[in-house]
Amino acid sequence: MRSPWRPSRALGRATAIGVVLLTAAAFGGRGDLAVIGGPLVALVVWAVATRPTAGPTVRSRLSTEVGHEGDSLTWRVDVSTVPGLRDVVGHLPGDRWATTTPAHGHVAAAATRAATVPIAVRARIDRWGVRRLGPAQVGGFGDFAAFAWTAPEQLVESVATVPTPGVFTSRAALPHPVGLVGQHRSARVGGGTELAEIRPFRTGDRLRRIHWPVSLRTGALHVTTTYADQDAEVRLVLDAIRDLGERDVETGRRSSLDVAVEAAGAVAAHYLTTGDRVGLSVLGGAGVVEVPAVGGHHQLARVLLGLGRAEPSRGTVGEERALRAQLRRSIPPGAFVVLLSALVSAEPLAHAVRLARSGHAVVVVDTLPPELSGPDATDDALRSVTGVDDARLARLVWRLRLLDREREAHRCAMAGVPVIAWRGPGSLDTVLRQAARRSRAPRVASR
Amino acid sequence: MIRNRTWHRAMIGTVLVADVVIVLVGGAALPGFLPFAIGTLVIATWWALARPAGWGAFTLVVAQVLCATVPGDAPTTLLQWALAAAAGSAVILTHLALTLLASWPARADLPRATALRWGAHAAALVWVAIGAALLGTLATTTPLGWAPWIAAIGLGLIAGTVWQLRANTRKG
Numbered sequence: 001m002r003s004p005w006r007p008s009r010a011l012g013r014a015t016a017i018g019v020v021l022l023t024a025a026a027f028g029g030r031g032d033l034a035v036i037g038g039p040l041v042a043l044v045v046w047a048v049a050t051r052p053t054a055g056p057t058v059r060s061r062l063s064t065e066v067g068h069e070g071d072s073l074t075w076r077v078d079v080s081t082v083p084g085l086r087d088v089v090g091h092l093p094g095d096r097w098a099t100t101t102p103a104h105g106h107v108a109a110a111a112t113r114a115a116t117v118p119i120a121v122r123a124r125i126d127r128w129g130v131r132r133l134g135p136a137q138v139g140g141f142g143d144f145a146a147f148a149w150t151a152p153e154q155l156v157e158s159v160a161t162v163p164t165p166g167v168f169t170s171r172a173a174l175p176h177p178v179g180l181v182g183q184h185r186s187a188r189v190g191g192g193t194e195l196a197e198i199r200p201f202r203t204g205d206r207l208r209r210i211h212w213p214v215s216l217r218t219g220a221l222h223v224t225t226t227y228a229d230q231d232a233e234v235r236l237v238l239d240a241i242r243d244l245g246e247r248d249v250e251t252g253r254r255s256s257l258d259v260a261v262e263a264a265g266a267v268a269a270h271y272l273t274t275g276d277r278v279g280l281s282v283l284g285g286a287g288v289v290e291v292p293a294v295g296g297h298h299q300l301a302r303v304l305l306g307l308g309r310a311e312p313s314r315g316t317v318g319e320e321r322a323l324r325a326q327l328r329r330s331i332p333p334g335a336f337v338v339l340l341s342a343l344v345s346a347e348p349l350a351h352a353v354r355l356a357r358s359g360h361a362v363v364v365v366d367t368l369p370p371e372l373s374g375p376d377a378t379d380d381a382l383r384s385v386t387g388v389d390d391a392r393l394a395r396l397v398w399r400l401r402l403l404d405r406e407r408e409a410h411r412c413a414m415a416g417v418p419v420i421a422w423r424g425p426g427s428l429d430t431v432l433r434q435a436a437r438r439s440r441a442p443r444v445a446s447r
Numbered sequence: 448m449i450r451n452r453t454w455h456r457a458m459i460g461t462v463l464v465a466d467v468v469i470v471l472v473g474g475a476a477l478p479g480f481l482p483f484a485i486g487t488l489v490i491a492t493w494w495a496l497a498r499p500a501g502w503g504a505f506t507l508v509v510a511q512v513l514c515a516t517v518p519g520d521a522p523t524t525l526l527q528w529a530l531a532a533a534a535g536s537a538v539i540l541t542h543l544a545l546t547l548l549a550s551w552p553a554r555a556d557l558p559r560a561t562a563l564r565w566g567a568h569a570a571a572l573v574w575v576a577i578g579a580a581l582l583g584t585l586a587t588t589t590p591l592g593w594a595p596w597i598a599a600i601g602l603g604l605i606a607g608t609v610w611q612l613r614a615n616t617r618k619g
Contacts, residue, residue, distance in 0.1 A: 010546035013505050017512065030521045031583040032531035036512055038579040039539040039572040045609065046568075087561050089552050106552040110560035144543065144568065145550035 004055035004149050005084075011047055011146035014040045047146030052084025058138055059116075060155040066305065067131075069164045072124045075100075075133050075157060078116040079140060084147070086110065088117040090138040097127035097247070111140075126249050128163030128261055128308050130287075132156060162304040165265025169425045172432035196225040233277045233293045235331050236264045236303070239341035239348040241284035241323070243312035244385050245369045253371065256342035260367040261307045263422045264340050268303040272296070279335075280306045281326060283348050284313040288322050293335070327351050337362040338428070343405045343419070344368075353415045361435045363428060364412055364419045373402065448556040455553070458544040459496060462507075465537035465544075466492055469511045472534045476519030484514040500549035507545070511538050528584045535576030543569050578604060 021037025024030060056079045063074040079088045089108045094100040101122040111117045119138070125131050135154035141147070198211050201221035209223040238260050245255040254262075268278045272295065279293030280303050291299075291306040313319050327347060331337060337360050339352045349364070356362045371377055372385060377398065379391040386401070388394040409419040418431040466488045474481045491510040494503035515534035522528045547565065551557065582601050586594065 008546075008550060009500060010504075010542070010549065013508060014542060017505075017508055021512065028521075030516070031528070031587070032516055032519070032522050032534065033512075035528070035531040035576055035579045035583060036515065036535040036538050039535055039575045040542065042575045042608075043539065043542070043572055049609070086564065087558070089555060091552065102554075102556075104554040106555035108552065108555040108558060108561070110558040110564070112560070141550060145546050148550065 003053050004152070005052050005142065005147040006149070008146055008148050010144065011044065014047075014144075014146075015044050018044060043144055044146075047142065047144050050084050050143045051147045052082050052140075052142050052149070054082040055149065056080045056082050056085060056140060056151075058151045058153070058155065060136065060157055062133070062157050062159055065159060066308075067125050067159050067161050069125060069128050069161060071161075072122055073159065074120050075123055075136075076118055076120040077136060077138055077155065078118050079138060079151075080116050081111050081114065084142045085117070085140050085149075086143055087141045087145075088119055088138065089140070090119045090136060092119070092121045092136045093134065094121075094123050095132050097129070098123045098125050098131045098133055100133075125159065125161045127247055127258075128161045130158050130309055130311060131161050132158045160305060160308045162301075162308045163261045163265050165269045165300075165304065166262035167424050168263070168266030168270045168427065170270060170428050170432065171426075172429040194227045196227050198222050198224050232271075233279065233332055233335040234267070234271045235293060235335045235337045236268060236278065236280045237337060237339045237348065237351070238264055238280065238282045238289075238307070238310055239284065239339065239345060239367075240282050240310045241313045241345040241348065242342060244342050244344065245372050245381065246384060254369055256367045256369060256372075257310065257312060259369060259422055260340040260342070260365075261310060263365055263367060263427075264307055264338075265304055266424070267338055267428070269300055272300050272303075278303060281329070282306065282310045283326055283351070284319060284323050284345070285311050287311060288326065290326070290329075293332070323347065331355060331360060333359065335360055338365060339363070340365045340367050340422075342366070342368045343409055344401065346408070349408055349412055349417075352417050353412060356415060356417045362417045363431050363435075364409075364417055365427065366409070366419055366421045368405075372398075448558055449562055451554055451556050454551075454557040454562065455548070458548050461544040462492060462496065462541050465511065465541040468533050468537040469515050472530045472537075473514045473518045475530055480514075480518040484518075488514060495545055496548070499545045504542075504545040504549065508538060508542055511541060522583065523587050525584055525588070528580045528587075531583070532577050532580035535579065536573045539572045539576060540569060543572075575608075 018037045018040030021033045022041055025034035025037060058080075059078045061076055063076070064071075067073055075092055077090055077092065079085075087108060087110055089106070091105050092100065092107060093105040101124075105121055107119045107121055109117050109119045123133060134156035136156070137154060138151040140149045198214055199222065201210065201223050205223045209225070211222045211224045214222040240257060240260075243255050243257040245258075246253060247255050247258055264280065268280070271278050275295060277293040277295045278299060280289065280291040282289035287309055289306045289309050291302050294302075313323075337352070337355050339348055339362065341348045341364060343349065343364070343366055352362050352364050372381060377395075379394065382394040382398050383389060383391065386394045386397045388397050412419050418434070420427060420431055470481065470484050470488065473484045487510050488507075491503070491507040495507035497503060511534075515531075515538070519527070522531050543565065582597060585597050585600075589597070
């Protein structure tokens, strides 16, 4: 088996010059050539005598597999010590949203008597999502760097970074609560705490429900009725087909997917605290993310982890297939659907309209960053969004896209799917009240 | 850790000092050779420092050897052997400095343990040059009949060094 260690150019240089000098010294009778060539030949003999033969093994690991935005972690690569290994060098680069210390990612360590030689960088994660660190290159040297080894595999590590949810509160009740327990007032009368009406006693009414003051005053038995307390399912649907805009940590500028993730996290956190069940679907994107609707404290962590895995689509055939499969997946009756989208992809909007027509309460939250939706968008931002280099042409293309977007939003509204911009707390209140009124209003039924 | 700028400057300084030593050795033998030696070494040094992993390093070491040996004859006096030892030390230090510049990532800091080991190894090789010069001095300043004994001392030194080397590096 061939040794993974290769002689370096420096060894070749020392060998060539040293041997020539000693030969010339022997044949020419020049002692000074032997004095100059002697150390070079000694270096070669030394390096060959101590050369490493076995290939070290490399093990890479992160200090954590799941992080939060702004967290720091350690990326450590351990190189096993083999006889003759003297130094280990490595290049452990971060990615665009993972700043390493040192920033250039070049690290080195000297071999000791320990079983492994560790090299490590610190990485600060500046953005949610799957952050990929690497590819790392690791190498080692023998004495005088005469023999060099390079790890055959380039190491890549990924860390799922959970987003920090935004702030969201809502005072409006969800339109179709269907569960057994919860904090939403049901549209139907049942066991609960909120008074519905006082009506004459009927057969089957419980005696403890009799309202004695009214019964005595009217001379006939009357009972109190209450609204049932129920919970609801909230299904967050995140449109990750495209990510528009640029994230800038320093200026606080965010992309459409940043806004969508923050909003989804905030809505999930709010409804989970009110006892509802929250699920998540990420449409499109590089990986299929489906979080079943469950209630409870741990569900927020699951939803945030799912949001952290959301990535913009790369446009592959596999992703399109996965998207079609996701769009075919049914959503339980009565679920309140919140679609978070930049409204530039047709499929999610069509999906929202289909859901509304099948009886779900659907709200579309527009997550396009304000700096892109207004006329004061910068040329660079428009170039990035449209992919057109010419600034004037990019502005024109984007203007047409915005008109198209307005048309799509209008069509959604006409189909009964309200489209609202994300403004944090209270964003959904108006549409939720309207949806609740609609659900209580009398309907024409065919008999 | 020694910061990358610091060890870089130290290595470049080592190469420049070695150049100066070579110029002095060549100039001591033949002063008229100085302008040619300086010109050659300046160009070769610039090339070697610009691309230490390329042929520039080879060219600089060869240029140093030629500039140190071409102007003079075979050394016979103690001073000439001392100059040869200085030239040998300068060449081996240049080689080591260029090797470190070529192999170590330019932006990486140098661990102190690595610097100490390279320093110790460089000192050992400089002692090889000095030892060779001492043997040469003995050979040229003693009667001809002592030659076998001097050769035996030289071989004994080499054998002892190799044995020590193997004993210290193959442990564990």
